Structures are given as structure tokens and as C-alpha cells.
Amino acid sequence: MTFEEKLAQFAELAVKVGTNIQQGQTLLINTTVDTIEFTRLVVKEAYKAGAARVTVNYSDDVVARQLFENASVEEFEKFPRWITEQRDELIERGGALLWIDAADPDLMAGIPVEKISANQKASGKALENYRDAVMNDKIAWSIIAIPSKKWAAKVFPELPEEEQVPAMWEAIFKTVRIGEGSAVENWQAHLKNLHVRGDLMNEKHFAKLHYTAPGTDLIVGLPDKHIWATGSSKTPQGTEFVANMPTEEVFTLPSKYDVNGYVSSTKPLVYQGNIIDNFKLTFENGVIVKAEAQQGEELLNELIKADEGSKYIGEIALVPHESPISASGLLYYNTLFDENASNHIAIGAAYPTCYEGGSELSEEEMDKAGINVSITHEDFMVGSAEMDIDGIHADGTVEAVFRKGAWAF
Structure with missing residues (x-):
């Protein structure tokens, strides 16, 4: 199986097994700019599966780090209302949520604990309705991950830089049962x-x-x-999904x-x-x-x-x-x-x-x-x-x- 074939299977897996997109359903994808090419494959699969609309929120680790380095603690006590409203609308419409993770494990190393704690508390309170929906399976949701350069370097420090991301891809493919058959x-x-x-x-x-x-x-x-x-x-509608892959x-x-x-x-x-x-x-x-x-x-x-x-x-x-x-x-x-x-x-x-x-x-x-x-x-x-x-x-x-x-x- 070629790398491209494995990628295609992974995108299909995220849509058909992870979130199990249904005809006419909306899909919200939260991810980072490190995943753009793969995310496009997922979006294509979602529309093939019958999704009515797919929305992608891209974040950037560099930008996120700059926010935590420069913003005050007080700023982290506020949580963007649009994020809450977007999640609430997704729940109301019976949509599905997919996280495609490629985060750097050391992204916030050295950031004051007070800022991290304030952000956690504010987001936890603001997203209470979303958390209730996730914890009670009211919506289909799933989390998958693909390599980023910094993450791959953390996992495979002994390999030459050019071999780290390919090694990470192969490791992930094995964990999600891609490589043999369907x-x-x-x-x-x-x-x-x-x-x-x-x-x-x-x-x-x-x-x-x-x-x-x-x-x-x-x-x-x-x-x-x-x-x-x-x-x-x-979900209450009987749609089976897999939250963690x-x-x-x-x-x-x-x-x-x-x-x-x-x-x-x-x-x-x-x-x-x-x-x-x-x-x-x-x-x-x-x-x-x-x-x-x-x-x-x-x-x-x-x-x-x-x-x-x-x-x-x-x-x-x-x-x-x-x-x-x-x-x-x-x-x-x-x-x-x-x-x-x-x-x-x-x-x-x-x-x-x-x-x-x-x-x-x-x-x-x-x-x-x-x-x-x-x-x-x-x-x-x-x-x-x-x-x-x-x-x-x-x-x-x-x-x-x-x-x-x-x-x-």
C-alpha cells in the first residue's frame, strides 16, 4: 500500500468510523495549519459521505504561543464568545465535530502557570453546554492526530530530521490499523x-x-x-461514532x-x-x-x-x-x-x-x-x-x- 493510499484510508476512517458523517449533516473540524493537506482529504471524504457543510477552524502554534507570551492573565479570564456560539449551533443542528491534532508537546513550556490556569477555567465555564454534549454523547465527535515536525522530533529524536515525520506517519498508521486490507x-x-x-x-x-x-x-x-x-x-439518533482513534x-x-x-x-x-x-x-x-x-x-x-x-x-x-x-x-x-x-x-x-x-x-x-x-x-x-x-x-x-x-x- 502506497503512502497516498494510506492517507486516503485515514481520511475515510475519520469520516466513516470516527465521526460517521450522515447525509445532510454538518461537520466542524478543529485543527492546525500543519495539517492542511490531510484536512483537505478529510473534507473531500465528508462531502462524499453526504455532509451538507464542512467548516474548518485552523489554528497556528506560533500564533498561539505568541498570545500566551504577550497577553495578560486578565485576557485569559475572558473567552471568545464566537467559539461558544459556534459549538452551540453545531449541537443545535445535530452536527459532528472532528479534532485533527498535530500539536507540539512542548508548545507552552515556560508559559506562566497562572495564564494556563486562567485559560482552562474560562474555557471550561464558557463551553459548559458543549462539554455536556460531548460527555453525554449528544453529538458525534472524534479525535485523530497526524505528525507535525516538532512532534515527530520529540518522538524520534534519534533519527535524522528528514526521517522523523515519515517514521511518525508509519507509527500512526499502525495504531489506527491502516496498512493491510480495508x-x-x-x-x-x-x-x-x-x-x-x-x-x-x-x-x-x-x-x-x-x-x-x-x-x-x-x-x-x-x-x-x-x-x-x-x-x-x-448519539440519541443511533449514529455510532468512535471518539478516540x-x-x-x-x-x-x-x-x-x-x-x-x-x-x-x-x-x-x-x-x-x-x-x-x-x-x-x-x-x-x-x-x-x-x-x-x-x-x-x-x-x-x-x-x-x-x-x-x-x-x-x-x-x-x-x-x-x-x-x-x-x-x-x-x-x-x-x-x-x-x-x-x-x-x-x-x-x-x-x-x-x-x-x-x-x-x-x-x-x-x-x-x-x-x-x-x-x-x-x-x-x-x-x-x-x-x-x-x-x-x-x-x-x-x-x-x-x-x-x-x-x-x-
């Missing part, structure tokens, strides 16, 4: 396998999970009505006030263009009471203080260590990829769809049910080949779920 058919089979694993976890219906590994001893309670979900979701996870929500112990990261977290690495979180009754990091500790603590819900976690996800991304041996410095190489946990908001009837609950009812609400949702990686996970049933009996980073059943 990528769309490959994904249909992959999603079927994930559903089988999710069904098994739902049948087990554990009351708690106990994680143990070097630097980790954590017990996570699960709500009685929790649901294990997988890579694909459905790649995806290897089976995930659910924890009981907000029933998380105790400590957990250590096993891969860096890239947050707002900065790297937080080698960190450890300690929990008491769900609350993060201590956060330590060898790199980015100040930013980590700002993340945890973003709002009341940022002190809790909202997602736990199971990914075997022998997953294709982990087997590649690469560190992507991008959560979309790194989270699919490892068991991971998310600081902040839970997906109400992982709770029976959760999408119909008010915030007060969600809190009572143990469903966390927050303006944040940041995944961090905790899995390794040394991690064991035990499932604890309501009667106290224990069953192995993971052994040495692999499924035990």
Missing part, C-alpha cells in the same frame, strides 16, 4: 472485540477494583449502576467518594502544552489530598484546583500492556496515543453514559450517585507490565482482573 473493516472487527471485553466486565459487576504496582496501591469503588463502555458510542480501552466511572490509596504515573502527561512527569496522587475518600511530581508539580496542582470536581477522578480505563501501541515501545507525548498503551485514570469529569440513566440526572443527582462533574477531564497513565488489578465483589470475594499488565480472563 481500514474500515479492520476497525469494525476491532470494535467488536472491545465490546466482548466490555460485556465481560459488565457481567462481573465488581463493587471495587484494587490496583497494585510499584508506587501504586489504590482501591477504587464502583457505583452499583456503573457500565463498562468501549471505543464506540451512539486509536482506542484500546474498556472504561467506566468510579464512585466519586470511594477512592483510597495512592497511584503513580507511568508515562508523562502533556497538559496545556506542558509536560507533567513522574507524579504520584494520594486519595482519601475520593479526594486528591496530595500531588507530587518530579516535573510540572506546580501545574499539576493548578489542574487539581481548576474547580471542585478536579479534586476527584471521573474515569478508570483498562488497557492491556501488550496493546499494539505499548508493543511499539514508543512514547508519543500525546495522551490520545499514550493512554491506549496503558491502564489510565482521568482527573475530573465522569462520563454520565457510564452510569445507568446517568444522562438524565441533574448535577445534584449525579453527585448523590457518585458521578463526578468538572470542567476538566485529563487522562494520565498508570499501567505497566508490573500492574495487578483485583476485582472485589459485593460479598467480599476477590477475582483477578489483570496480572502483570495483562487480562487475567
Whole structure:
């Protein structure tokens, strides 16, 4: 398969599986100027699939960096109204949203934490309606990524400059199952396998999970009505979409006030263009009471203080260590990829769809049910080949779920 053929399959995959564009639907694409050629392929595929209108918002990392270097903290406390209105209109029209990421992992290195925090809080508040739509699967949305020069250099520093981007392309193609046969058919089979694993976890219906590994001893309670979900979701209209491409996870929500112990990261977290690495979180009754990091500790603590819900976690996800991304041996410095190489946990908001009837609950009812609400949702990686996970049933009996980073059943 030629490079051009792989690119064409990737564009088709983003449209037919990621967002699953329907006849007459609108599509909004958010991306950077580094992706223009590929984005044009996606736009062409979207119209072939029947899209009524495709709109592309291009950003520029250089311009974004200049804004953070020069604007005041007060400026970041304001959020552009047009962005909110554009997302709200997309939701009203039943449109779909696609992110094509090519960001530099070090984009905001050295930017004052106060500016990053102010921007996070302002955007979180302004985009509350959009966040609700995404967390409750009210619209189809998907995130994919393609190489930029700076990102490829970060992942492949040992290669000559001219080989870094091609190597990055090939690595990404492998993670999204492009290279042999039809990528769309490959994904249909992959999603079927994930559903089988999710069904098994739902049948087990554990009351708690106990994680143990070097630097980790954590017990996570699960709500009685929790649901294990997988890579694909459905809108209220029944349209199936895949939010993250790649995806290897089976995930659910924890009981907000029933998380105790400590957990250590096993891969860096890239947050707002900065790297937080080698960190450890300690929990008491769900609350993060201590956060330590060898790199980015100040930013980590700002993340945890973003709002009341940022002190809790909202997602736990199971990914075997022998997953294709982990087997590649690469560190992507991008959560979309790194989270699919490892068991991971998310600081902040839970997906109400992982709770029976959760999408119909008010915030007060969600809190009572143990469903966390927050303006944040940041995944961090905790899995390794040394991690064991035990499932604890309501009667106290224990069953192995993971052994040495692999499924035990």
C-alpha cells in the first residue's frame, strides 16, 4: 500500500468510523495549519459521505504561543464568545465535530502557570453546554492526530530530521490499523472485540477494583449502576461514532467518594502544552489530598484546583500492556496515543453514559450517585507490565482482573 493510499484510508476512517458523517449533516473540524493537506482529504471524504457543510477552524502554534507570551492573565479570564456560539449551533443542528491534532508537546513550556490556569477555567465555564454534549454523547465527535515536525522530533529524536515525520506517519498508521486490507473493516472487527471485553466486565459487576504496582496501591469503588463502555458510542439518533482513534480501552466511572490509596504515573502527561512527569496522587475518600511530581508539580496542582470536581477522578480505563501501541515501545507525548498503551485514570469529569440513566440526572443527582462533574477531564497513565488489578465483589470475594499488565480472563 502506497503512502497516498494510506492517507486516503485515514481520511475515510475519520469520516466513516470516527465521526460517521450522515447525509445532510454538518461537520466542524478543529485543527492546525500543519495539517492542511490531510484536512483537505478529510473534507473531500465528508462531502462524499453526504455532509451538507464542512467548516474548518485552523489554528497556528506560533500564533498561539505568541498570545500566551504577550497577553495578560486578565485576557485569559475572558473567552471568545464566537467559539461558544459556534459549538452551540453545531449541537443545535445535530452536527459532528472532528479534532485533527498535530500539536507540539512542548508548545507552552515556560508559559506562566497562572495564564494556563486562567485559560482552562474560562474555557471550561464558557463551553459548559458543549462539554455536556460531548460527555453525554449528544453529538458525534472524534479525535485523530497526524505528525507535525516538532512532534515527530520529540518522538524520534534519534533519527535524522528528514526521517522523523515519515517514521511518525508509519507509527500512526499502525495504531489506527491502516496498512493491510480495508481500514474500515479492520476497525469494525476491532470494535467488536472491545465490546466482548466490555460485556465481560459488565457481567462481573465488581463493587471495587484494587490496583497494585510499584508506587501504586489504590482501591477504587464502583457505583452499583456503573457500565463498562468501549471505543464506540451512539448519539440519541443511533449514529455510532468512535471518539478516540486509536482506542484500546474498556472504561467506566468510579464512585466519586470511594477512592483510597495512592497511584503513580507511568508515562508523562502533556497538559496545556506542558509536560507533567513522574507524579504520584494520594486519595482519601475520593479526594486528591496530595500531588507530587518530579516535573510540572506546580501545574499539576493548578489542574487539581481548576474547580471542585478536579479534586476527584471521573474515569478508570483498562488497557492491556501488550496493546499494539505499548508493543511499539514508543512514547508519543500525546495522551490520545499514550493512554491506549496503558491502564489510565482521568482527573475530573465522569462520563454520565457510564452510569445507568446517568444522562438524565441533574448535577445534584449525579453527585448523590457518585458521578463526578468538572470542567476538566485529563487522562494520565498508570499501567505497566508490573500492574495487578483485583476485582472485589459485593460479598467480599476477590477475582483477578489483570496480572502483570495483562487480562487475567
